[in-house]
Amino acid sequence: MSPPELTGDPVADLLVQGRARTIEEAEELYLDEHLAELVPLVESDMPDAELRRHPLVALLLARGSRRWEDSLA
């Protein structure tokens, strides 16, 4: 059997690889495995707006405490 085709989305890939059963589980696993990468990311010269779109940062913010703007969506 050929290996599953990856999607390029790190969270979706955890599902494709069978390492997580649900999206929630995959997101938690991704954050657990990649949290240590946050500090070098924060210390990089990446613009703040771009950093906000990075999967690790985007997921941390999405699963964390809500901003006021979130309630307007």
Next chain:
Amino acid sequence: MTDGGAEQRLAAIYAEISRLRLRALVMGGHAVRFYGVDRSTVDFDLAIALAAAEWSDLPRILSGSPLLSAAREGPSWRPDDFRRFEIGSLPDGRPERLEFWRRNHLLAPFSELDARKTVGPYGGGTVGFLGLDDLIRSKETEREDDWRDVRLLEEIADERRLASPARGDHVSALAAVRSTRGFETARRQGILASNEATRHAAAAAAHPVTRAFLAPYAATVPIPVTIGDEGLRALLTGVLTTVEPGSARHLALVEAVRRLHQRSCMAADRADKERSAGMPPGPR
């Protein structure tokens, strides 16, 4: 049972507990509802003030109540501190449970809880609840569901403290900020523009998430975060003082600290349950 029906039932049970001369405060899902979170709950959870002898006698005390005389005791993993009774059946057939905590490893003794309680109208009666900060603490367990409550209750607590802080009270409001909405409100109110207030608040703040919010404003105040991997912790606390307040960098670091804090609390709660159950420590 509708949510309104469950509230009325809780009010009736609380009145009956009081009639039995038992001192108790509501915690759990009904307390979460009381403070404004719209969520369903079927269990009735009470913190109760009872000496050891009365605690042993609790089934007999309940049997003297027309409302609770059918209470049937269920298993408990820490019978000296926690007891659970089935007091009826829900419309869907599940048991209706009344649970008592005499001691809770996350909470202060009852006398302190009682001093911080909130009494208010609920389900057509007047009910005493754990104070909001105590309720949040009681939810720092190994259960993911409890952390959803924590997030929402933290927003409510911040909103209350920041709604109209009295002059000079900005420091205590800031020193307790735990939600991103609370942090944004404080920024909007201009409270964080005061170097003196932020420095004093950072020094007074006890919670790692509060410290993470205030770190960029008070670089000279150390952030003794006692959670997570040592290397990551050192990096986080170091870099937190260097970021632009309110930036994506800052908020992402705050959420990393929040995550480490949550994981640390979950592990501590799990270890406590294992100790109580006489199990060897370790992941399950």
